Amino acid sequence: MKAIPLNREAGKHMQMPTAPLPKGAVKPKIFPEEEIEEEAKRLFEAIGQSSRWNMRICRSISPLTLEINQLKKEKDVFLIAHSYQTPDIVYGVADSVSDSYTLSKAARDAPQETILFSSVRFMAETAKIVSPHKLVLHPSPDAGCSLSDGISAEDVIKLKKKYPGVPVACYINTTASVKAECDVCVTSSNYLRICERLPGDKVIFVPDRFMGKHIQKHLEGSKEVIIFDGECEVHAEFTGEKVISWKERMSSIGVDLQVLAHPECDAGVLEESDFVGSSELLMKEAMRLASVGSNNIMLITECGTAERVLAESEHEINLLGSCVMCRHMKRTQLEDILQALREPEPEQIIEIDEGIIHRARKSLSEMFRLAE
Numbered sequence: 001m002k003a004i005p006l007n008r009e010a011g012k013h014m015q016m017p018t019a020p021l022p023k024g025a026v027k028p029k030i031f032p033e034e035e036i037e038e039e040a041k042r043l044f045e046a047i048g049q050s051s052r053w054n055m056r057i058c059r060s061i062s063p064l065t066l067e068i069n070q071l072k073k074e075k076d077v078f079l080i081a082h083s084y085q086t087p088d089i090v091y092g093v094a095d096s097v098s099d100s101y102t103l104s105k106a107a108r109d110a111p112q113e114t115i116l117f118s119s120v121r122f123m124a125e126t127a128k129i130v131s132p133h134k135l136v137l138h139p140s141p142d143a144g145c146s147l148s149d150g151i152s153a154e155d156v157i158k159l160k161k162k163y164p165g166v167p168v169a170c171y172i173n174t175t176a177s178v179k180a181e182c183d184v185c186v187t188s189s190n191y192l193r194i195c196e197r198l199p200g201d202k203v204i205f206v207p208d209r210f211m212g213k214h215i216q217k218h219l220e221g222s223k224e225v226i227i228f229d230g231e232c233e234v235h236a237e238f239t240g241e242k243v244i245s246w247k248e249r250m251s252s253i254g255v256d257l258q259v260l261a262h263p264e265c266d267a268g269v270l271e272e273s274d275f276v277g278s279s280e281l282l283m284k285e286a287m288r289l290a291s292v293g294s295n296n297i298m299l300i301t302e303c304g305t306a307e308r309v310l311a312e313s314e315h316e317i318n319l320l321g322s323c324v325m326c327r328h329m330k331r332t333q334l335e336d337i338l339q340a341l342r343e344p345e346p347e348q349i350i351e352i353d354e355g356i357i358h359r360a361r362k363s364l365s366e367m368f369r370l371a372e
């Protein structure tokens with residue numbers, strides 16, 4: 001996996017992921033030139049990265065965003081995108097962009113009868129669990145996740161047999177059938193608070209071993225955490241040594257570096273970090289720091305969060321270090337969304353067994369109850 005160096009001029013130096021140009025596999029409708037030009041300007045301004053997402057690229061994707069937005073209106077579709085999706089999706093066509101916790105609530109509360117989830121498979125499944133009567137479309141059926149694909153319902157059943165009566169908390173990055181075997185679901189915004197509130201002196205936590213260790217540290221002396229051995233292949237790339245080396249380099253030239261990390265990183269990284277939080281919280285904290293002049297920031301997470309900070313910060317911000325791109329998250333492109341909106345293939349429609357939905361929903365409802 002490629003670590004991509006960042007800096008304030010990331011776009012100019014092509015050090016962030018390149019803009020995904022249309023592959024030509026799905027031909028959008030033909031729009032008048034003035035409409036394309038107007039849409040290209042809207043995209044150019046919203047994305048705000050003039051070298052990587054220049055007017056030529058914005059013009060080439062405009063027919064796609066125009067037709068997608070038109071179809072959304074005609075078919076009354078609510079389009080949800082995770083923060084790690086590319087900027088053309090985030091700023092071009094999404095109605096709601098955030099991290100998994102906020103998006104699971106957005107899917108639940110959306111008045112539309114059809115939801116299109118631009119992200120990896122488990123998130124679209126989560127939308128179906130919280131809104132079983134809605135049609136949930138997932139444009140990229142092959143977009144998986146190393147965490148959700150690394151654990152099965154049978155693995156959880158085995159753990160429950162080995163530790164009878166111990167509550168099981170699962171990270172939201174799991175399939176519907178894994179959620180169905182757990183007592184409560186958690187996200188990167190609420191995992192510490194929820195695990196703390198579970199009854200007893202033990203908790204089984206699946207599947208992220210790094211988050212599990214973080215919970216164990218937080219609950220030291222009050223609860224034992226039984227941890228499954230999964231990991232996010234993106235956040236596992238970062239190490240405490242790399243962070244220390246960046247901090248030393250910056251300190252030697254008098255730069256006060258603020259390190260912001262996602263809790264899917266290992267303990268060494270979290271120990272060296274000034275702030276730990278979900279992608280949404282990392283973004284807010286980076287922008288808050290920039291607003292008070294503390295703008296030399298290292299964001300330890302997937303590249304999408306850095307893209308959003310670069311696009312949305314109203315203040316000068318200097319992103320240092322590197323980000324890592326998730327190959328699963330970046331599978332979805334505008335053309336896949338357009339095709340799924342026009343006429344979805346059967347595998348682009350999320351179908352889950354009713355019994356599994358019922359049991360998985362309990363673990364999500366428990367999360368909403370304990371988190372709020």
Ligand code: SF4
Pocket residue numbers: 120144145146147148173232233234235302326327328329
């Ligand atoms: S970033 Fe990690 S946790 Fe998120 S989808 Fe990619 S592999 Fe899964």
